[in-house]
Amino acid sequence: MATPLPSCPRCESKRVRYREHRNDWFCDDCDHRWPAEAQLSGAADAQKPLLFLSYARRDASELADRLKGDLEANGYRVWLDQPEIKPGGEWEHEIVDGLRAAQLLVAVLTPSAVRRSTDPANPDAIDSVCLDEISFARFAEPPTAVVPVMAQPCEPPFSIFRLDYVDMCAWQDSEDRYHAGLQRLLAGVKEALGGKVTYRTEVNDLQPWDFAAFLFEKRRDFCGREWLFDEIDLWLKTSREPALLITGDPGTGKSALVAELVHRNPSGQVVAYHCCEADVLATIEPARFVRSIAAMMASQLPGYAARLKDTAVKGALDEETCATDPFSAFEFGVLTPLQGLPAPNEGSRYLLIDALDESLHTGSDARGTIVHLLSTFIERLPGWLRVVATTRKEVAVLQRLAGLRARELAAEDPRNVDDIEQYLRQQLRSPDLTQQFTHAGMSLEDAVSTLRAHVSGNFLYAQQVCRGLERGLYSFSNLDSLPPGLSVYYQRFFERQFPNASAFDATRSVLEVLVSAETQVTRESLAHLSGIADEGDLWAALRRLGALVVYDGTGFRVFHKSLSDWLTEPARAGQLFHINLSKARTRLSDAMLASTAADVESVAPEARASLLRQLVATGRWEQFDELVQNWSFIEFESAAGWAAFYPQLVQAADPSQRERLRTLPLALVNVGWSRASRGDDRNGVFMFYRAFSAILGLVKRDDSKVPWLSQFLLDVTGLPYDMPKYCSMHLDLHAVDDMAYAYMSHVSAQWTESVGLIERARLPVPQRVLEWRNGIRSVFGS
Known part of the structure; x- marks a missing residue:
């Protein structure tokens, strides 16, 4: 009786074959390879989770060998390069096969494992294979879980900076130290295989934005720019200027440059990075920017991470505090702690920011944006910390940051043209394109030269042309038909x-x-x-x-x-x-309104916020007013959310209609107290707090709106809800829960702060506003 063919351990296909000369099995459906001896190990062994052990031989071989044995003794299969890769084998393919088959990657972090080609101490002048293994795991579809193990002190790569790591730096000190680390690793592996991701507390509390997938996409097929990297390095070493702007037209490769800088991070120069994406509003919010870069800096600067435990610093970076006043949060949560740190031994570091132009709201003059924040504090950064940022040649950005050194990525720069040529040569060496230009009677150099003349120094256009050739949209036999430039390219494509x-x-x-x-x-x-x-x-x-x-x-x-x-x-x-963008927004808001009318509760919070912005942008004030007076619709946003959201609404509105949003905070108060009149006093206090957070969030981004704040306070004192009396009535904690009482105390602090802002703007403070402030302060003693 014939022995039945095995199934592929990855895709379970039966289309497999034994390769005698390699002594392995091969799957024709998914190209997976596995050794013949693995087939004999039995079904029970095949059910054990497979762990891929990533490490650098130079400084972690001994630990890797020991971990392999102990992990296997605890019921896991372990893929380790030395026994798994056969002499003379295609080692890159075998590593990829191992990564694809694994359910989890254990990343043993040492200086050699995280080395970059640009590190001065790197004798090989190439990136560590471990970095590629980590990236492969992070960006596989679906991603493979990663459990980092810190074997020697080093900076974790940015792609896993949020993850908590198992500290095994002292594993050689004693058996107890090793076994304690092993137990933590086993616990981490078990949790990760169960779907739980463990983040570093001091980092994750700040909720940093994960740009890894964005940067992975932008860095794909990167080449060239060595001359620009040299210029940045020279600028860091010889200049005292606080910032360097890299400007360029759309498609000149600015985001790809940022992605490569994050990947290389020579000598740990990049301490934090941020990418502004106009179509992802959270990325252009100053509050999210401040908290995200603080988290990244904590992962790279141990001294700063220690300062995050200080009560004052932690309070400054609190989500609600930061949303209400991101400028103060940056000053007291980032700038002040950094100024107290000694300069790093490795020299200057920098904060890397992509696409500053995309941080501007439509019609914005940069007030209250990330650009505004940087221009406010850039001269106060510690001497060892700089800023490198990319931007289109946007007037509002360049005006705000006037006086800073700007380096333009000019399409006609001979070095840029050389980079384009290098990119084209790299792409045209693919088997498909090589076959195409050869069939057309062209040499590689002929094809490169012809395409270079058409793409006019624009990387994005070069990328699209190569993709068009791959898909058969263009032909090497008729390259003269290629459109000149992106705009014409888009026109002809459509x-x-x-x-x-x-x-x-x-x-x-x-x-x-x-x-x-x-x-x-x-x-x-x-x-x-x-x-x-x-x-x-x-x-x-x-x-x-x-x-x-x-x-x-x-x-x-x-x-x-x-x-x-x-x-x-x-x-x-x-x-x-x-x-027509206005008509498109109207169509979108119509569809969203229909969904809301059908079932308000089922509409996701982010969709509700988007709908309100769309209505404001298209001037549909009747529908907007109806929604903001609906408790079930607007109660989704927290105080911190309103502090960021109200400025977004103001920026989204046509400048001639922004005055209509002046009364929005008052409308929130009315909705809350209307709800409270039905028996739940907390709703009145909560919405009062949110309304205050909204108007303060706006004023702290745009001080020209202080009159709006003054009018809001005056209008509130004219309402039938006597806040001082309400607070006094509920001073007995038996009459109101602790949370409501805490919110009332927040309102007291906000009222006092608001009066201070009006006074600093040298505007008169209405007498009734002062009386209310004094009445509330008497209750809370503030």
């Missing part, structure tokens, strides 16, 4: 894909959603909001857009802001492929 208006109709509705939405859009939401109910029709519309629309794991979005800009450019109004 003309080719959509020969008439009817062909574009379905895709237009998809693009209207994507360019007007404020974040990635899930497939379900895209189908609903675009009105394309049939799933096949939706996918057909997306396929026709090709690589111009990407899915990043959470939803769909246009691949680059330049496409949104081109589609909605007012100068193109009336053309077939123009999208």
Whole structure:
């Protein structure tokens, strides 16, 4: 009786074959390889979780060998490079196979494991393979869990900086130390395999934004720019200027440069980074920026991490405090602690920021933005800390940061042209493209030279042309038909894909959603909001857009802001492929209103916030007013949320209509107290606190709105709700719970702070406002 063929341990396919010359099995469906002896180990052994042990041989071989034995003794299979890679084998493929088969990666961190090619002490002048293994695990689909083990003091790579690590730096001191570390590792592995991710407390409490997937995408196929890296390094070593701006037109590779700098991080120069994404509003909020960079700095600077335990620093970076006043949070939570630290032995460090221009709200003059925050404090950074930032040549950014050194990525710069040529040569060496240009009778150099002349020094355009050649949209035999520049490229792409208006109709509705939405859009939401109910029709519309629309794991979005800009450019109004942004927003808000009317409770908080912004942006004030007077709709946002959200609403409104938002905080108070009149006093206090947080959040970003604050206080004193009397009545803690009492004390502090802001603006404080302040202060003794 024949022995039945085994199944592939990865995909369970039966299409497998034994390769005698390699003594292994190979799956024809997923290309997985596994040794023949593994097939004989039995079904029970195959059920054990497989752990991939990533380590550097130079300084962790002994520990890796010992961990392998102890992990196997505790019921795990362990993939380790030395026994798994056969002499003469394709070691890169075998490592990838091991990573794909593993359920978890144990990353043993040592200086050699995290070494970069640019590290002066790196004798090999190449990146550690361990960094690639960690990146592979992080960005696999689905991602592979990672448990870091700190074997020797070193800086964890940014891709896993949030993760808590098992400290085994003292594993050689004694058997007890080793076994204590092993037990922590076993516990961490068990939790990670169960789906639990353990974060470093001091880092995760600050909720840093995870840009890893964004940077991974931007860094794909990176090459060149060595001359610019040298310039940045020289600037750090020889200049005392606090900041360097790298400017450039859309598509010149600014974000890719940032991604590569984060990846290389020579000598740990990058202590924190932030990427402003206009279609992800959280990334352009100053409060989120402050807390995120504080978390990253804590992962790179032990002295700063220790300062985060100080009560004053922790209070400054508190979520609600930071949302209300991100400028003070930056000063007292970041700047002041850093000024007390000694300069690092390795020399200057820097904060890296991508796309400052995208941090500006539509119609903004940069007030109350990340640009404003940087311009306020940049001269006060400690001497060892600088800022390197990229931006388009946006007037509002350049004016705010006037006087700083600016380095332009000019398309015509010979060094940029050389980088483009290097990129094209790299892409054209792929088997598919090599076959294409050879078939057209061209040499590699002929193809590179011809394409270089067409792409005009623009990396984004070069990337799109190469993708177009791969997909058969262009031919090497007719390269003269390539469009000159991004705008013409977009025009010709759409003309080719959509020969008439009817062909574009379905895709237009998809693009209207994507360019007007404020974040990635899930497939379900895209189908609903675009009105394309049939799933096949939706996918057909997306396929026709090709690589111009990407899915990043959470939803769909246009691949680059330049496409949104081109589609909605007012100068193109009336053309077939123009999208009227105002009409698109109206259509989007109509669909969202319909969902809200059907079931308010089912609408996600972020969708509610987005709807309010869309209504303000399109001037639909009647619908806006109706929603903000609906307790069930607006109670989703916290005080910290309102502190950030109210300024967003003001910026979203047409400047001529912003005055209509002056009374929004008062409307929140009325909604809260109306709710309280039905028997729950807490709702009145909670909404009072949120309203105060909203107006203070606005004023601290834009001091021209202090008159709005003064009017708000005066209006509140004219309401039938006597706050001082209410507080006095409920001073007995038996009459109100601890949480409500705490919120009342917050309101007391906010009232006092508001009066101070009005006085500093040299505006008169109404007498009734002073009387209320004194009445509330008498209750709380503040």
